[in-house]
Amino acid sequence: ASRAFNNRPTFTGLVVVLAASSGGGLVAYADSQPDQPQGFKKKKVVVLGTGWAGTTFLRNLDSKLYDVQVISPRNYFAFTPLLPSVTCGTVEPRSVVEPIRRILEKKGGDFKFWEAECFKIDPANKKIHCRSNMGTNLDGNGEFLVDYDYLVVAVGARSNTFNTPGVTENCHFLKEVEDAQKIRRSVMDCFEKASLPYLNEEERKKNLHFVVVGGGPTGVEFAAELHDFVTEDLSKLYPSIQHLVKISLIEAADHILTMFDKRITNFAEDKFGRDGIDVKTGYKVVKVSKDAITMQNPATGDIAVPYGMAVWSTGIGTRPFVVDFMKQIGQANRRVLATDEWLRVRECDDVYAVGDCATINQRRVMEDISEIFRVADKDKSGTLTVKEIQDILEDIYVRYPQVKLYMKSKQLNGIADLIRTGKGDTEKESVELNIEEFKKALSLVDSQVKNLPATAQVAAQQGQYLATCFNKMQTAEQNPEGPIRIRGEGRHRFNPFRYRHLGQFAPLGGEQTAAQLPGDWVSIGHSSQWLWYSVYATKQISWRTRALVISDWGRRFIFGRDSSGI
Numbered sequence: 398a399s400r401a402f403n404n405r406p407t408f409t410g411l412v413v414v415l416a417a418s419s420g421g422g423l424v425a426y427a428d429s430q431p432d433q434p435q436g437f438k439k440k441k442v443v444v445l446g447t448g449w450a451g452t453t454f455l456r457n458l459d460s461k462l463y464d465v466q467v468i469s470p471r472n473y474f475a476f477t478p479l480l481p482s483v484t485c486g487t488v489e490p491r492s493v494v495e496p497i498r499r500i501l502e503k504k505g506g507d508f509k510f511w512e513a514e515c516f517k518i519d520p521a522n523k524k525i526h527c528r529s530n531m532g533t534n535l536d537g538n539g540e541f542l543v544d545y546d547y548l549v550v551a552v553g554a555r556s557n558t559f560n561t562p563g564v565t566e567n568c569h570f571l572k573e574v575e576d577a578q579k580i581r582r583s584v585m586d587c588f589e590k591a592s593l594p595y596l597n598e599e600e601r602k603k604n605l606h607f608v609v610v611g612g613g614p615t616g617v618e619f620a621a622e623l624h625d626f627v628t629e630d631l632s633k634l635y636p637s638i639q640h641l642v643k644i645s646l647i648e649a650a651d652h653i654l655t656m657f658d659k660r661i662t663n664f665a666e667d668k669f670g671r672d673g674i675d676v677k678t679g680y681k682v683v684k685v686s687k688d689a690i691t692m693q694n695p696a697t698g699d700i701a702v703p704y705g706m707a708v709w710s711t712g713i714g715t716r717p718f719v720v721d722f723m724k725q726i727g728q729a730n731r732r733v734l735a736t737d738e739w740l741r742v743r744e745c746d747d748v749y750a751v752g753d754c755a756t757i758n759q760r761r762v763m764e765d766i767s768e769i770f771r772v773a774d775k776d777k778s779g780t781l782t783v784k785e786i787q788d789i790l791e792d793i794y795v796r797y798p799q800v801k802l803y804m805k806s807k808q809l810n811g812i813a814d815l816i817r818t819g820k821g822d823t824e825k826e827s828v829e830l831n832i833e834e835f836k837k838a839l840s841l842v843d844s845q846v847k848n849l850p851a852t853a854q855v856a857a858q859q860g861q862y863l864a865t866c867f868n869k870m871q872t873a874e875q876n877p878e879g880p881i882r883i884r885g886e887g888r889h890r891f892n893p894f895r896y897r898h899l900g901q902f903a904p905l906g907g908e909q910t911a912a913q914l915p916g917d918w919v920s921i922g923h924s925s926q927w928l929w930y931s932v933y934a935t936k937q938i939s940w941r942t943r944a945l946v947i948s949d950w951g952r953r954f955i956f957g958r959d960s961s962g963i
């Protein structure tokens with residue numbers, strides 16, 4: 398199957414989803430199905446990962462068309478947006494997970510799941526090397542090989558410590574359900590330790606100092622949850638020490654929630670100030686020891702602060718086996734796997750990457766935009782009407798919503814000025830469009846347009862898009878005339894992936910949430926909290942988890958959160 402950019406992409410072959418695989422060796426091709434032509438051999442699709450991207454892909458894939466193998470070290474899907482709620486017992490861990498076998502069984506069809514992790518991708522031989530985390534097979538090392546026709550890499554990311562000394566050993570992360578459970582136990586341990594009779598006041602204060610490093614959405618939501626847990630539940634149970642509790646939120650940038658609208662950032666900082674959460678912006682954590690966190694600020698120099706529990710939530714990094722794979726395919730200098738707009742891993746046949754482990758190469762996006770303008774301007778000698786430019790921009794926005802978001806954020810002054818020159822009758826009035834000037838402005842965008850955010854929303858949309866492409870593969874082969882290509886001659890079989898931003902939430906505690914919806918519509922307060930409840934109840938993966946999550950919320954309203962340390 399050719400993957401060259403100037404050729405039509407083909408989607409024939411076996412799809413392998415990296416999730417988990419049974420006992421080892423090469424995997425046999427499945428028999429042809431009764432509704433397929435005689436002699437039809439299903440391609441093997443291997444899917445790595447059962448998170449947002451992998452599970453959405455599997456749920457939308459037509460299981461009759463492929464022999465699908467799913468490989469993942471965890472045999473369930475986790476609804477990550479509710480993990481901060483799990484840390485404080487607002488929602489129970491089992492309410493946010495759904496067994497992958499149940500999801501696959503509901504779909505029916507030819508799926509196999511193996512609980513194992515991939516530790517090496519061998520694209521030259523189209524094989525992946527896996528290891529069962531149960532650690533046993535006939536050879537005793539739990540390792541086995543799986544071959545694929547198509548590989549879908551949906552392995553997400555790991556927490557990034559930026560090599561800060563002591564973080565791995567002393568801090569909690571908040572990435573998996575187990576992390577949230579550990580945090581919950583640790584919070585209770587801190588309270589119990591601080592209540593012991595032989596401690597002096599300083600020691601009690603140290604145990605009750607909760608530090609959150611990273612002022613992004615996860616860190617902010619955890620700090621808000623913890624504050625609610627302490628004020629609404631624990632203060633009644635530990636009245637003698639509740640005044641010693643301190644929550645600090647440390648952020649290296651000048652503000653928290655920098656990816657949100659300024660109004661939300663300001664509201665969050667003011668609210669946390671009123672709640673007594675110590676927001677320290679402009680501080681960079683440089684070391685974490687067993688007893689103290691050391692942070693740096695140009696004005697104050699190094700400060701070492703004693704703490705009882707620390708949660709590290711500063712961003713994500715690439716998994717080591719993905720780094721190894723990137724080296725093999727000439728992407729060693731990149732931060733995450735680069736794909737094209739059809740989510741195919743660059744320079745690697747029949748491998749697709751979706752979700753947090755991948756990004757669409759922005760340089761390519763900029764080349765495409767430049768090309769769109771060049772083609773439109775061909776017979777116009779650098780002069781387009783304002784209306785024509787607006788039409789071109791609409792086209793660009795549809796293909797690349799991140800460019801629109803960027804334009805909206807008013808940082809794209811170079812291009813915006815070029816476009817705003819025309820006034821009056823936009824149908825007739827021309828505006829000088831100097832292509833060289835335009836390219837200069839584009840280079841500004843190239844360095845600054847942000848990658849799609851690493852969110853469940855992006856991962857799920859990519860999983861769904863890719864499944865649609867796989868489902869249409871056979872039809873597309875019979876009728877290869879697809880939508881118009883952006884670059885070069887001919888037509889492309891599938892539309893490129895387009896992300897639709899549906900908005901984002903930042904729960905801030907005290908039954909208040911900030912919501913930033915499409916069109917830069919911002920809503921903050923109690924009404925947004927109810928919107929948050931409705932959206933997250935709706936987005937649950939099954940009726941079972943929906944019922945469990947709603948009943949957990951109800952239980953918390955009536956009885957409060959459970960404070961036992963289990």
Ligand code: FAD
Binds near residue numbers: 447515
């Ligand atoms: P994941 O969902 O992380 O799934 C990765 C899968 O790969 C897992 O099944 C894992 O077990 C598997 N895997 C790992 N290593 C291997 C291997 N070697 N071989 C095979 N499989 C492997 N996003 C939002 O849009 N809204 C939110 O409110 C939100 N809140 C969040 C709160 C928290 C606490 C966290 C941690 C994240 C939140 N996110 C949110 C981000 C969102 O969870 C991620 O962007 C999303 O999970 C990415 O999906 P993914 O499929 O790429 O990766």
